[in-house]
Amino acid sequence: MAARWRGTRALLLDVSGVLYDSGGEGGGVPIAGSAEAVRKIKASGLKLRFCTNETQATREKFVKKLQGFGFDISVDEVTAPAPAACRVLRERSLRPHLLVHDDVMPEFAEIDKTNPNCVVIGDAADNFTYANLNEAFRVLIGLENPVLISLGRGRYYKETDGLKLDVGAYMKALEYACDVQAEIVGKPAKMFFESALAELGVEPHQAVMVGDDIVNDVGGAQQCGMRAVQVRTGKYRPSDEKHPQVKPDAYVDNLAEAVELILRQL
Amino acid sequence: MAARWRGTRALLLDVSGVLYDSGGEGGGVPIAGSAEAVRKIKASGLKLRFCTNETQATREKFVKKLQGFGFDISVDEVTAPAPAACRVLRERSLRPHLLVHDDVMPEFAEIDKTNPNCVVIGDAADNFTYANLNEAFRVLIGLENPVLISLGRGRYYKETDGLKLDVGAYMKALEYACDVQAEIVGKPAKMFFESALAELGVEPHQAVMVGDDIVNDVGGAQQCGMRAVQVRTGKYRPSDEKHPQVKPDAYVDNLAEAVELILRQL
Numbered sequence: 001m002a003a004r005w006r007g008t009r010a011l012l013l014d015v016s017g018v019l020y021d022s023g024g025e026g027g028g029v030p031i032a033g034s035a036e037a038v039r040k041i042k043a044s045g046l047k048l049r050f051c052t053n054e055t056q057a058t059r060e061k062f063v064k065k066l067q068g069f070g071f072d073i074s075v076d077e078v079t080a081p082a083p084a085a086c087r088v089l090r091e092r093s094l095r096p097h098l099l100v101h102d103d104v105m106p107e108f109a110e111i112d113k114t115n116p117n118c119v120v121i122g123d124a125a126d127n128f129t130y131a132n133l134n135e136a137f138r139v140l141i142g143l144e145n146p147v148l149i150s151l152g153r154g155r156y157y158k159e160t161d162g163l164k165l166d167v168g169a170y171m172k173a174l175e176y177a178c179d180v181q182a183e184i185v186g187k188p189a190k191m192f193f194e195s196a197l198a199e200l201g202v203e204p205h206q207a208v209m210v211g212d213d214i215v216n217d218v219g220g221a222q223q224c225g226m227r228a229v230q231v232r233t234g235k236y237r238p239s240d241e242k243h244p245q246v247k248p249d250a251y252v253d254n255l256a257e258a259v260e261l262i263l264r265q266l
Numbered sequence: 267m268a269a270r271w272r273g274t275r276a277l278l279l280d281v282s283g284v285l286y287d288s289g290g291e292g293g294g295v296p297i298a299g300s301a302e303a304v305r306k307i308k309a310s311g312l313k314l315r316f317c318t319n320e321t322q323a324t325r326e327k328f329v330k331k332l333q334g335f336g337f338d339i340s341v342d343e344v345t346a347p348a349p350a351a352c353r354v355l356r357e358r359s360l361r362p363h364l365l366v367h368d369d370v371m372p373e374f375a376e377i378d379k380t381n382p383n384c385v386v387i388g389d390a391a392d393n394f395t396y397a398n399l400n401e402a403f404r405v406l407i408g409l410e411n412p413v414l415i416s417l418g419r420g421r422y423y424k425e426t427d428g429l430k431l432d433v434g435a436y437m438k439a440l441e442y443a444c445d446v447q448a449e450i451v452g453k454p455a456k457m458f459f460e461s462a463l464a465e466l467g468v469e470p471h472q473a474v475m476v477g478d479d480i481v482n483d484v485g486g487a488q489q490c491g492m493r494a495v496q497v498r499t500g501k502y503r504p505s506d507e508k509h510p511q512v513k514p515d516a517y518v519d520n521l522a523e524a525v526e527l528i529l530r531q532l
Binding site for chain 2: 128137141156163169179
């Protein structure tokens, strides 16, 4: 079993459902043992990057919340979809109509949003009103070449008070209404994982992804040539273990167990 | 050309986008010439049925609005998705969680809704808040055998102030989030057209459908063996005429022209 982890030089950690469960009064609760596990990774000399699809806050705000929960994390250790989307928008001279959470808006402050020629959709949560989704729909259907950029394609995530619909569901609604296919800039897009690996300076076979999402974390990372572990926290459901396409390299109860497994071989 | 309409004994008319454009202060505006066209059909001896996917009101309220616009229409001439859904729910002992427009709720008054074992989704319009869609999602994802019944699968419709997202977009969101396939009880479901034909006592080849929706009206009716005409009113878009799968038996500018064409051969 231990042989499986040989050659590991870096860990990529999903955040929501792995480090903490989001939602509720304080913005969430840490998952037991995860803060200690992050400290152990850093002490071990392994490289570390946080790969999140969360788009409900700027990275600054997001990192501050996690620091408050006791995590050793800084903004420059985080790979997130909003900055990736901004790169794409600039490269292709796209001016977005934004359907995103209020708190992630500042990430797009420098982007020209006049006379939109595309729609960017993120996890807008309560901003997903009928009126707002309809407005995004009207922009898209009015374009000669409709471009829909989605900050992820997650189905749902777990908050402290239960499961919540994620951006993927609303992306599908717009795809169907306008007969377009969205371009994903978060997980499981290959480009997203590759940019995290480049930041770390490691090859895919040297890295292990740890996540609670069988498709977007585990499947996405494996498609890039990485190994991937699914934790039984967050949105994990027992039926994930019978997934027809994706088989993680290991299941673990939580991040603490994942780190123990991987550090044992060093 | 006239030969195409030989043997016609009945007309099935879509309502929104054919008789009137919905929305705005008075609930919509009639399309010029349509009220007169309905009278001509009735005077001609052709059988007539109104086939609507509208689920924003009870049939009673809906018919009253159309009568106010000057249409000769009564409740027992209307085939609509909500009563069709009630039949399915009763036959299969299903207890729905309803995500529908407030005004269509009375159609489900007699249905047991305690301890839901399925979700019924209609065109809920402003009721499609994030909280409401999430509630329906949680019911579905919590069922061992999730059943999603949709009162149509339209992408969008046209109101007086512009295009509006229809139930199909939200159906797709739930399908994706829960990995289920919805059962459609409105157009273009075969059962829906067949029940309208049974009410009229005619065979499919004796009936002509008139609608503004290339897929749900025209395609659905043709799949049942009926002929179908697309009107260039309502949500019609020029790109419909290049639809890769569906070719109407004729295009007409509006219902008045359709009726003129068909009556000419009688």
